Amino acid sequence: MRHAALVAMHLAACTLCACANRGPLIRPNLVTGASTSIELESTPFFPQLEFQCGPAALATVLGASGASVLPGTLEPLVYVPSRRGSLQIEMQAAPRKFARLSYPLTGNLDAVLAELAAGRPVLVLHNYGIPLLPRWHYAVVVGYDAAKDQMALRSGVTRRQTMSARNFMRAWDNGGRWAMVVLKPGELPANPDSARYLEAAAAFERVSSPADARLVFDAAVRQWPQAAVAWIGRGTAGYRAGDLPAAARDYEAALNLDGQNAGARNNLAMTLMELGCADRARAELARIDTATLPPALMDAVRDTRERLAGAQPMRADQTSAQCTLP
Amino acid sequence: MSMSVWRTSAVSILSVAIVNLGLVGAAQAAIVDTATLVAPAREADLASIRAQLSRDDVRKQMQEMGVDAASVDARIASLSDRELHQLAADLQKAPAGGDVLALVGAVFVVLLILELVGVIDIFKKIPR
Numbered sequence A: 001m002r003h004a005a006l007v008a009m010h011l012a013a014c015t016l017c018a019c020a021n022r023g024p025l026i027r028p029n030l031v032t033g034a035s036t037s038i039e040l041e042s043t044p045f046f047p048q049l050e051f052q053c054g055p056a057a058l059a060t061v062l063g064a065s066g067a068s069v070l071p072g073t074l075e076p077l078v079y080v081p082s083r084r085g086s087l088q089i090e091m092q093a094a095p096r097k098f099a100r101l102s103y104p105l106t107g108n109l110d111a112v113l114a115e116l117a118a119g120r121p122v123l124v125l126h127n128y129g130i131p132l133l134p135r136w137h138y139a140v141v142v143g144y145d146a147a148k149d150q151m152a153l154r155s156g157v158t159r160r161q162t163m164s165a166r167n168f169m170r171a172w173d174n175g176g177r178w179a180m181v182v183l184k185p186g187e188l189p190a191n192p193d194s195a196r197y198l199e200a201a202a203a204f205e206r207v208s209s210p211a212d213a214r215l216v217f218d219a220a221v222r223q224w225p226q227a228a229v230a231w232i233g234r235g236t237a238g239y240r241a242g243d244l245p246a247a248a249r250d251y252e253a254a255l256n257l258d259g260q261n262a263g264a265r266n267n268l269a270m271t272l273m274e275l276g277c278a279d280r281a282r283a284e285l286a287r288i289d290t291a292t293l294p295p296a297l298m299d300a301v302r303d304t305r306e307r308l309a310g311a312q313p314m315r316a317d318q319t320s321a322q323c324t325l326p
Numbered sequence B: 001m002s003m004s005v006w007r008t009s010a011v012s013i014l015s016v017a018i019v020n021l022g023l024v025g026a027a028q029a030a031i032v033d034t035a036t037l038v039a040p041a042r043e044a045d046l047a048s049i050r051a052q053l054s055r056d057d058v059r060k061q062m063q064e065m066g067v068d069a070a071s072v073d074a075r076i077a078s079l080s081d082r083e084l085h086q087l088a089a090d091l092q093k094a095p096a097g098g099d100v101l102a103l104v105g106a107v108f109v110v111l112l113i114l115e116l117v118g119v120i121d122i123f124k125k126i127p128r
Helices: A002-020 A053-064 A071-078 A088-098 A109-117 A165-174 A194-207 A210-223 A228-241 A244-257 A262-274 A278-286 A295-309 B002-029 B034-038 B041-064 B069-077 B081-090 B101-117
Strands: A037-039 A085-087 A101-104 A122-127 A136-145 A150-155 A158-164 A179-183
Touching: A037 A109, A053 A071, A053 A085, A053 A088, A053 A122, A053 A136, A053 A150, A053 A179, A071 A088, A071 B069, A085 A088, A088 A101, A088 A179, A088 A194, A088 B069, A088 B081, A101 A194, A109 A122, A109 A136, A109 A179, A122 A165, A136 A165, A150 A165, A158 A165, A194 A210, A194 A228, A194 B034, A210 A228, A228 A244, A228 A262, A228 B034, A244 A262, A262 A278, A262 A295, A262 B034, A278 A295, B041 B069, B041 B081
Parallel strands: none
Antiparallel strands: A037 A136, A101 A179, A122 A136, A122 A179, A136 A150, A150 A158
């Protein structure tokens, strides 16, 4: 009986190893433009203090993208004392404070390799524990070597840690395959995905300066000219920067793509009003079908309408020609 | 003399700051931010309703978890509605990356116990 169990275990173990031994995991030839080995040697290194791998890893990727921040500055932004660690959501949010956009990667190795090939180190979450006793750890991938099938990382107190791709994948799998890069305003990721980028950009907009938001959405407009949200984002950045004519043009472009977009139309009406074109603003606002509007948008539309009620039909310094946008 | 100069400049700086604050707030109110429009309308709306509830919840939980009260608001401010809601739901159990050293320690203790009990014999210097 006991013998049978042992044999079964042995068989199970061999099935597992058979699965695992299917050749190298790093196959950069699948990634366009990636060479067989890359190492971003100039990536800075901040040896972590106890439980502080989050701030250290974050400082590493921020530093590599030109934002020099010390882990000590990041600690009050991401560290949760009673958890003795940092949470992914806050790791993702913190770069916004330093004018950097966080872009989450899809959980496959090729996405990591592609970012490295583009010159960006990748922040990953590893789990070196067992299901009952997880050991979460943030590290920064700075390179790979396809011939040796290994990855190079800045991790913990080790400046250059090499790890077989297999061990890397095991720890990454157990960590839910979470990875992100930080982007300078205007920079696009190696494999840009419109939904993910625009969500990241919208979250960035709340914290950023109008100028940075403009760069971020400018890149989006160039990459996805068919995405109405990209134009809206650039419009709002223009509005916040005080460039009202540019804002109006971008909102109009968004409406040409998506005529039902009440948010774009409301923002256009606001912009026109501030340009001194109250009549046109009213005409735009009247086209919004308020019956189907969700409450958050309804509030904004009501607000715009109230402001318009007090506005002059057309300011003396504006001619109707100026209110007709090119 | 210099005291009154200080006071005058402080008052003028503050008044400019206050007036500007008012203006920024007013100008932004009627503009719908992109975050509200990036998700499908219904989803965005739910997220913003939840975010209101989540904000206080996260603030309270974070303080209980030892985060400095002064930095809680700054941390919350950089979260999107969706992130805020997500954080409120799993602040206690989401993975928190911290350290690997603790595990090495735990493994060592286990090995040492096994060694002392006599199950394994890898530390040759320890007398059996």
